[in-house]
Amino acid sequence: MAHGYHYGGIYFQNRNNNRNAVVRQRGTQLLSTDQESDELIWVKESCNIAVQTTDTQAAVSLQAGLQLAIALVLSIIVGDTDRGQSIAQEMLQSIDTEQSNRQKIIIDNSKDVNVTTTDTDLAVNVQALLQVLVAIVLKLEVL
Amino acid sequence: MNGSANQPNGIPNKVIDLLVSDVFKKNGINPKQIKKNLSKEEKNAIKALVDDLSKQVEAFVSNTQKTKKPKQ
Numbered sequence: 001m002a003h004g005y006h007y008g009g010i011y012f013q014n015r016n017n018n019r020n021a022v023v024r025q026r027g028t029q030l031l032s033t034d035q036e037s038d039e040l041i042w043v044k045e046s047c048n049i050a051v052q053t054t055d056t057q058a059a060v061s062l063q064a065g066l067q068l069a070i071a072l073v074l075s076i077i078v079g080d081t082d083r084g085q086s087i088a089q090e091m092l093q094s095i096d097t098e099q100s101n102r103q104k105i106i107i108d109n110s111k112d113v114n115v116t117t118t119d120t121d122l123a124v125n126v127q128a129l130l131q132v133l134v135a136i137v138l139k140l141e142v143l
Numbered sequence: 144m145n146g147s148a149n150q151p152n153g154i155p156n157k158v159i160d161l162l163v164s165d166v167f168k169k170n171g172i173n174p175k176q177i178k179k180n181l182s183k184e185e186k187n188a189i190k191a192l193v194d195d196l197s198k199q200v201e202a203f204v205s206n207t208q209k210t211k212k213p214k215q
Contacts, residue, residue: 058203059203062196062199062200065196065199066196066200069192069193072192073189073192076181076185076189077172077177077181078170079180087166087170087172090166090169090170091162091163091166094162095154095162123203123204126200126203126204128154130196130197130200131156131159132159132162133193133196134193134197135156135159135162135163136163137189137190137193139163139167139174140174140177140178140181140186140189141174141178142178142181142186142189142190142193
C-alpha cells in the first residue's frame with residue numbers, strides 16, 4: 001500500500017495488470033471486471049521523498065467478492081446456480097465496469113516531497129456493486 | 144447500513160432499485176414469494192454476508208477518501 005521513502009536517485013516502478021472474472025460462462029463475457037492499473041513513479045536525484053499510492057489489489061478483490069456475493073444471493077433466491085448466475089449477469093451488465101488507470105509521477109532534483117495518489121473510480125465501483133447487493137437483499141426484507 | 148447513499152459520485156439508489164426490480168420482474172422472481180421460501184439460516188447467512196461486505200467497502204472508501212487529503 002505505502003511505498004515508503006526513497007532516497008537519492010532511486011528508480012521505482014509498480015505495475016499491476018488484472019483481468020478478473022468471477023463468473024465466466026461459455027459464450028459470454030458479462031459479469032466481468034476488467035481493470036488495468038499502470039503506475040510509474042520515478043524518483044531521481046532527490047532526497048526525503050514520501051510516496052503513498054492506493055492499493056488497487058485490495059479494491060479488485062473486494063470487487064470480486066461483491067460480484068460473487070450477488071451471484072450467490074441470486075442463486076439462493078432462485079434455487080438454481082446457473083439461473084442465479086445468469087440473472088446476476090443480467091443485473092451487472094448494466095454497470096459493467098471497465099477501466100484503465102495510468103499515472104506517472106516523476107520527481108527530479110527535489111527535496112522533501114510528499115506525494116499521495118488516489119483512485120476514486122475504484123471506490124465508486126465497489127460502492128455501486130454494494131448498492132446492487134443491498135438493493136437485492138432489501139427487496140427480500142432480509143436486512 | 145447503506146452508506147453509499149451519501150456518496151455524491153455513486154449511482155443513485157433509486158436507479159439501482161429500479162434495475163433490480165426490472166431484472167426480478169423479467170425473470171419472474173416474486174420477492175414476496177421468495178421471502179417466504181427462504182429459511183432462517185439462509186436469511187442469516189445472507190445478512191452476515193452483506194454486513195461483512197458493507198464493512199469492507201466502508202473501510203476501503205474511507206481509506207480512499209482519507210488519502211484524498213494529504214497533509215501537505
